[in-house]
Amino acid sequence: xxxxxxxxxxxxxxxxxxxxxxxxxxxxxxxxxxxxxxxxxxxxxxxxxxxxxxxxxxxxxxxxxxxxxxxxxxxxxxxxxxxxxxxxxxxxxxxxxxxxxxxxxxxxxxxxxxxxxxxxxxxxxxxxxxxxxxxxxxxxxxxxxxxxxxxxxxxxxxxxxxxxxxxxxxxxxxxxxxxxxxxxxxxxxxxxxxxxxxxxxxxxxxxxxxxxxxxxxxxxxxxxxxxxxxxxxxxxxxxxxxxxxxxxxxxxxxxxxxxxxxxxxxxxxxxxxxxxxxxxxxxxxxxxxxxxxxxxxxxxxxxxxxxxxxxxxxxxxxxxxxxxxxxxxxxxxxxxxxxxxxxxxxxx
Amino acid sequence: xxxxxxxxxxxxxxxxxxxxxxxxxxxxxxxxxxxxxxxxxxxxxxxxxxxxxxxxxxxxxxxxxxxxxxxxxxxxxxxxxxxxxxxxxxxxxxxxxxxxxxxxxxxxxxxxxxxx
Numbered sequence: 001x002x003x004x005x006x007x008x009x010x011x012x013x014x015x016x017x018x019x020x021x022x023x024x025x026x027x028x029x030x031x032x033x034x035x036x037x038x039x040x041x042x043x044x045x046x047x048x049x050x051x052x053x054x055x056x057x058x059x060x061x062x063x064x065x066x067x068x069x070x071x072x073x074x075x076x077x078x079x080x081x082x083x084x085x086x087x088x089x090x091x092x093x094x095x096x097x098x099x100x101x102x103x104x105x106x107x108x109x110x111x112x113x114x115x116x117x118x119x120x121x122x123x124x125x126x127x128x129x130x131x132x133x134x135x136x137x138x139x140x141x142x143x144x145x146x147x148x149x150x151x152x153x154x155x156x157x158x159x160x161x162x163x164x165x166x167x168x169x170x171x172x173x174x175x176x177x178x179x180x181x182x183x184x185x186x187x188x189x190x191x192x193x194x195x196x197x198x199x200x201x202x203x204x205x206x207x208x209x210x211x212x213x214x215x216x217x218x219x220x221x222x223x224x225x226x227x228x229x230x231x232x233x234x235x236x237x238x239x240x241x242x243x244x245x246x247x248x249x250x251x252x253x254x255x256x257x258x259x260x261x262x263x264x265x266x267x268x269x270x271x272x273x274x275x276x277x278x279x280x281x282x283x284x285x286x287x288x289x290x291x292x293x294x295x296x297x298x299x300x301x302x303x304x305x306x307x308x309x310x311x312x313x314x315x316x317x318x319x320x321x322x323x324x325x326x327x328x329x330x331x332x333x334x335x336x337x338x339x340x341x342x343x344x345x346x347x348x
Numbered sequence: 349x350x351x352x353x354x355x356x357x358x359x360x361x362x363x364x365x366x367x368x369x370x371x372x373x374x375x376x377x378x379x380x381x382x383x384x385x386x387x388x389x390x391x392x393x394x395x396x397x398x399x400x401x402x403x404x405x406x407x408x409x410x411x412x413x414x415x416x417x418x419x420x421x422x423x424x425x426x427x428x429x430x431x432x433x434x435x436x437x438x439x440x441x442x443x444x445x446x447x448x449x450x451x452x453x454x455x456x457x458x459x460x461x462x463x464x
Contacts, residue, residue, distance in 0.1 A: 004380055004381075004382075005380055005384045005387045007387045007390050131447060152393035155391065155394070158394060161405055162405055166405070172422075179433065179436050182440050182441070190448070206437055207437070213433060213434050217430055
């Protein structure tokens with residue numbers, strides 16, 4: 001949250017997350033190379049350098065695939081939220097693994113020239129006018145640059161500096177990056193691989209990512225676009241204690257109504273940090289707590305507790321005939337709003 | 349060659365922006381960065397890659413032109429990106445699968461004699 005920046009904001013949980021992640025990457029690459037080494041030989045199509053570039057390349061592919069599954073999985077099932085917690089470190093490590101793959105490619109296929117390896121690669125690519133035989137190294141290179149942008153702008157500073165909407169828009173580059181990787185593999189290794197296991201895993205995982213995103217999209221379609229000033233939200237009794245109901249005002253604006261005992265307050269559903277869904281979090285120590293990274297706000301004024309300084313917009317509410325209504329017009333971030341008080345009967 | 353030179357030029361300008369921004373600009377627009385120097389080298393790759401964006405945001409924050417939209421997520425943009433994504437991925441797989449050659453249909457490799 002808003003404290004002096006440090007190079008990496010680690011805590012005990014993130015240390016554990018990163019340790020498991022690095023161990024899995026090392027294990028995958030070690031096993032891949034150990035299993036493949038007996039078949040690798042300079043006189044064959046597969047040698048040790050190609051084996052290593054495949055080890056890092058497939059590792060980056062699976063990591064990127066998993067990263068893209070985390071978002072929709074967390075939207076569909078809250079049990080996946082802990083995986084989302086440290087997704088940025090996951091992404092940076094993926095970029096490092098992909099970069100290592102690229103270095104093996106450059107240093108094996110484009111060495112021994114008077115030019116730099118990158119210049120040699122750019123000078124030797126052709127076949128842009130055809131699908132089969134398209135220079136897949138260009139697809140991989142552009143994807144690597146996009147992953148580099150995402151990794152290089154992953155520090156919390158960038159979120160504050162760019163603002164969450166701009167940062168989020170920039171990080172939508174993950175979609176073209178993955179599409180380029182899928183094209184890179186589809187038109188490359190997939191074309192001449194006789195290994196059915198890889199083919200099934202690759203096609204299955206890429207389709208799985210697409211299906212998960214489709215399911216998450218369908219879940220989010222419920223929209224309240226009525227042009228009235230006050231929007232009917234819900235009955236107070238519909239909200240569990242220390243939890244929230246999420247109300248959609250328009251396609252890009254949602255409100256979370258939090259209940260603490262008999263007190264009801266409405267705040268923006270988007271966390272000031274990364275736009276996490278606050279309404280899917282709960283009240284912890286009297287504060288609305290984001291389920292993604294634990295950023296906290298007081299429900300009545302949308303302000304983080306001192307010494308933190310983040311603020312989110314609040315909304316006015318009214319209670320009519322036992323129903324809560326939300327004023328469509330958001331208040332400035334940090335505006336104090338008197339909570340609605342309502343004693344819920346038969347509260348289970 | 350032109351691509352390489354354009355790329356180098358872009359990075360050189362990014363380097364100049366990084367020096368000025370990280371040494372002189374950062375502390376003026378973000379109070380959490382004042383006195384915090386150790387993390388700044390980590391920002392260099394990002395500035396090198398997205399320096400036009402950095403200059404734009406720097407100007408907006410220096411002029412105090414930040415708006416309430418800061419708290420509104422680009423949900424429509426994200427939904428559209430996801431929609432394109434769920435169409436493009438199966439399409440790429442379909443095309444590559446349709447074009448996939450049967451290794452058995454290809455002629456057998458021929459070992460060439462080394463030149464005299």
